Amino acid sequence: MSGAPERPLRADAARNRARLLDVATEVFTTRxxxxxxxxxxxxxxxxxxxxxxxxxxxxALLEAVMVRRLEAIASETAxxxxxAEPAEAFFGCFRxxxxxSAGKNEFTxxxxxxxxxxxxxxQESSAAIQTLLADLLAGAQxxxxxxxDLGLPELIALLxxxxxxxxxxxxDPDARERIFEVVFDGLRPR
Amino acid sequence: MSGAPERPLRADAARNRARLLDVATEVFTTRxxxxxxxxxxxxxxxxxxxxxxxxxxxxALLEAVMVRRLEAIASETAxxxxxAEPAEAFFGCFRxxxxxSAGKNEFTxxxxxxxxxxxxxxQESSAAIQTLLADLLAGAQxxxxxxxDLGLPELIALLxxxxxxxxxxxxDPDARERIFEVVFDGLRPR
Amino acid sequence: MSGAPERPLRADAARNRARLLDVATEVFTTRxxxxxxxxxxxxxxxxxxxxxxxxxxxxALLEAVMVRRLEAIASETAxxxxxAEPAEAFFGCFRxxxxxSAGKNEFTxxxxxxxxxxxxxxQESSAAIQTLLADLLAGAQxxxxxxxDLGLPELIALLxxxxxxxxxxxxDPDARERIFEVVFDGLRPR
Amino acid sequence: MSGAPERPLRADAARNRARLLDVATEVFTTRxxxxxxxxxxxxxxxxxxxxxxxxxxxxALLEAVMVRRLEAIASETAxxxxxAEPAEAFFGCFRxxxxxSAGKNEFTxxxxxxxxxxxxxxQESSAAIQTLLADLLAGAQxxxxxxxDLGLPELIALLxxxxxxxxxxxxDPDARERIFEVVFDGLRPR
DNA sequence: CATGAATGAGTATTCATTCAT
DNA sequence: GATGAATGAATACTCATTCAT
Numbered sequence: 001m002s003g004a005p006e007r008p009l010r011a012d013a014a015r016n017r018a019r020l021l022d023v024a025t026e027v028f029t030t031r032x033x034x035x036x037x038x039x040x041x042x043x044x045x046x047x048x049x050x051x052x053x054x055x056x057x058x059x060a061l062l063e064a065v066m067v068r069r070l071e072a073i074a075s076e077t078a079x080x081x082x083x084a085e086p087a088e089a090f091f092g093c094f095r096x097x098x099x100x101s102a103g104k105n106e107f108t109x110x111x112x113x114x115x116x117x118x119x120x121x122x123q124e125s126s127a128a129i130q131t132l133l134a135d136l137l138a139g140a141q142x143x144x145x146x147x148x149d150l151g152l153p154e155l156i157a158l159l160x161x162x163x164x165x166x167x168x169x170x171x172d173p174d175a176r177e178r179i180f181e182v183v184f185d186g187l188r189p190r
Numbered sequence: 191m192s193g194a195p196e197r198p199l200r201a202d203a204a205r206n207r208a209r210l211l212d213v214a215t216e217v218f219t220t221r222x223x224x225x226x227x228x229x230x231x232x233x234x235x236x237x238x239x240x241x242x243x244x245x246x247x248x249x250a251l252l253e254a255v256m257v258r259r260l261e262a263i264a265s266e267t268a269x270x271x272x273x274a275e276p277a278e279a280f281f282g283c284f285r286x287x288x289x290x291s292a293g294k295n296e297f298t299x300x301x302x303x304x305x306x307x308x309x310x311x312x313q314e315s316s317a318a319i320q321t322l323l324a325d326l327l328a329g330a331q332x333x334x335x336x337x338x339d340l341g342l343p344e345l346i347a348l349l350x351x352x353x354x355x356x357x358x359x360x361x362d363p364d365a366r367e368r369i370f371e372v373v374f375d376g377l378r379p380r
Numbered sequence: 381m382s383g384a385p386e387r388p389l390r391a392d393a394a395r396n397r398a399r400l401l402d403v404a405t406e407v408f409t410t411r412x413x414x415x416x417x418x419x420x421x422x423x424x425x426x427x428x429x430x431x432x433x434x435x436x437x438x439x440a441l442l443e444a445v446m447v448r449r450l451e452a453i454a455s456e457t458a459x460x461x462x463x464a465e466p467a468e469a470f471f472g473c474f475r476x477x478x479x480x481s482a483g484k485n486e487f488t489x490x491x492x493x494x495x496x497x498x499x500x501x502x503q504e505s506s507a508a509i510q511t512l513l514a515d516l517l518a519g520a521q522x523x524x525x526x527x528x529d530l531g532l533p534e535l536i537a538l539l540x541x542x543x544x545x546x547x548x549x550x551x552d553p554d555a556r557e558r559i560f561e562v563v564f565d566g567l568r569p570r
Numbered sequence: 571m572s573g574a575p576e577r578p579l580r581a582d583a584a585r586n587r588a589r590l591l592d593v594a595t596e597v598f599t600t601r602x603x604x605x606x607x608x609x610x611x612x613x614x615x616x617x618x619x620x621x622x623x624x625x626x627x628x629x630a631l632l633e634a635v636m637v638r639r640l641e642a643i644a645s646e647t648a649x650x651x652x653x654a655e656p657a658e659a660f661f662g663c664f665r666x667x668x669x670x671s672a673g674k675n676e677f678t679x680x681x682x683x684x685x686x687x688x689x690x691x692x693q694e695s696s697a698a699i700q701t702l703l704a705d706l707l708a709g710a711q712x713x714x715x716x717x718x719d720l721g722l723p724e725l726i727a728l729l730x731x732x733x734x735x736x737x738x739x740x741x742d743p744d745a746r747e748r749i750f751e752v753v754f755d756g757l758r759p760r
Numbered sequence: 761c762a763t764g765a766a767t768g769a770g771t772a773t774t775c776a777t778t779c780a781t
Numbered sequence: 782g783a784t785g786a787a788t789g790a791a792t793a794c795t796c797a798t799t800c801a802t
Contacts (some may be wrong), residue, residue: 047766049768166351166354175343182344202783238777240783248776390781427774433785470586540734541732548726558721561756583762606795608796608797618763619762619800
């Protein structure tokens with residue numbers, strides 16, 4: 001459940017790896033996945049060779065970025081879910097997931113991957129989130145806070161879509177709040 | 191209403207242009223925008239040179255595809271809007287816009303562009319849709335069918351996001367219907 | 381049997397293709413197959429793109445070079461074989477094949493390929509040579525000029541090996557002549 | 571006779587050096603010289619750094635491998651040469667040299683290098699073989715077993731070429747035997 | 761001394777765009 | 782006007798070699 005590598009990396013290697021992940025996260029998020037690997041390496045202050053030593057493929061780097069993101073989100077969500085009643089937990093986590101998915105469409109893809117994708121590493125961490133969501137949904141439905149006919153796939157799709165909606169309203173917090181109201185109202189029974 | 195060029199094209203040139211647009215729409219929609227221009231030209235039965243004579247840039251081709259799509263959607267929407275009462279018209283058009291945006295996320299981007307983008311040609315055709323939406327929204331709000339605090343930007347963002355949501359549920363019509371219920375319920379006043 | 385392309389190439393395209401083949405033959409022969417494609421393109425006075433338009437792969441270029449060489453050799457050999465008596469034809473062609481294989485080990489590989497390789501294009505042209513050799517061998521054996529227990533595979537292997545031997549003696553024509561004597565003596569019965 | 575370094579190596583260093591040579595011999599022979607150094611190091615159970623400490627260059631490693639091979643062959647040949655009459659010794663050693671050169675064409679190159687190449691380390695060990703061959707040739711010629719006009723360079727070239735011939739016939743021992751007959755017959759006077 | 765992480769020049773191949781035919 | 786050949790910058794990835802740990 002923790003992305004711990006096989007053997008502990010040497011201090012500098014670990015630092016480089018972390019830097020690469022940070023830079024890649026930033027770059028992929030703000031400028032898309034088309035950015036050249038070389039540029040990412042340069043931004044992280046290492047040579048391309050180093051990047052490819054840590055991540056044998058550009059895709060592998062992308063995956064690692066997503067996994068780290070999903071893991072962070074999963075644990076934040078889990079923490080929040082643990083300390084509140086069902087209804088509050090459900091809506092709180094919905095907000096949290098949306099908020100954490102800032103930055104273009106990266107998380108969108110990640111959550112999309114949660115529904116479809118084949119990459120095994122992603123499967124694992126997205127499975128954790130899905131389980132969490134399933135529990136939250138069931139709890140909120142049992143508490144009568146969410147319409148009982150809503151399934152997990154719809155919830156996930158709605159999260160992905162709402163992320164996209166929010167992207168459009170990046171600059172207008174009030175508008176974003178109104179969207180939350182619309183969606184939450186719609187989720188409640190009747 | 192039509193992106194007609196300065197002088198009328200010769201018959202065969204017009205035919206080529208139309209074919210290119212058809213093929214490009216199909217190809218971009220089903221396989222994404224990464225497809226080589228050469229392949230599009232071949233599929234349209236013309237040489238690359240011809241493609242680039244009509245559209246000086248790959249981006250220009252993409253833009254033309256979107257414009258045509260937006261125009262088609264705009265007129266369909268306008269027709270629907272004309273023949274129904276405010277509330278019915280509003281929700282009907284919402285559905286229509288979502289349905290017409292099937293096929294990858296190309297239209298999502300198009301609508302996103304409508305909200306943000308700088309391309310002038312797009313601005314024009316998306317402006318038409320925006321005006322239409324503004325009228326529909328105002329009418330529905332006046333009729334008490336939609337919460338009065340919702341602005342046009344939120345509506346557009348919501349359309350874009352809901353498109354994304356629906357993409358995730360491509361294969362499950364019932365789930366898609368439930369999403370419509372959620373969103374429409376949320377849109378109605380309190 | 382002739383490497384004629386599907387449709388006749390435009391004049392300049394044909395010229396470029398021929399130039400690329402010439403340059404590649406020269407370069408691969410004198411400096412090995414490790415030479416960068418870019419360098420070959422430059423030497424031929426074209427851009428890399430042109431090279432890859434004509435030969436979709438470096439390997440394809442290599443193959444084309446070999447095919448052309450094999451075809452040239454095959455027709456030369458056939459001509460020679462036609463105009464002499466069995467024994468003379470056999471030994472004359474042996475010499476010819478060795479002489480035409482100058483330049484490092486390229487032809488060695490080609491003939492090696494004749495025995496083993498999988499590339500279909502090569503198969504065809506090397507098959508022609510093999511047939512020729514089989515006939516020459518049979519004729520010479522019937523004429524009592526070559527030991528009757530020698531098979532086609534041995535003959536081919538001997539050609540390849542003798543090519544290598546001759547490479548070593550590039551600079552000493554007398555020594556090469558002595559090798560021919562040794563091999564030809566060895567080939568004769570008893 | 572041994573490529574011994576300036577001062578005696580520490581026990582473990584010597585062991586590493588030996589292992590590297592063994593592994594490199596195996597790997598170069600079976601998979602060609604294109605194999606990455608890192609892989610050779612790993613197969614030898616050491617880090618790349620260690621490899622490069624012992625052999626400052628990949629080429630140096632290759633050279634060392636060849637030198638060791640040549641030395642082994644030289645001593646085997648010398649032993650065989652000592653215990654037989656001239657004619658028998660000559661043909662026996664010819665066979666031995668061919669047989670020992672199995673495994674790709676690495677040894678071919680090595681012997682080729684013996685004839686031409688500039689690498690000093692190789693010169694030394696190939697000189698030993700050349701001297702041996704010169705003696706064997708002279709002896710056999712004196713005994714009337716080999717044509718008197720054949721020089722050492724031709725003999726070496728013939729060895730190299732015959733190695734190549736035999737590579738082609740790897741799988742057919744009878745054919746190989748026939749090639750020996752051809753070459754040996756050809757070597758005998760008239 | 762051994763290790764293996766870091767380096768970065770080098771390589772095949774793609775693709776938007778231009779231009780001779 | 783149409784064609785498709787030519788162009789060459791761009792990109793992911795490799796591997797011999799160096800150097801901090």
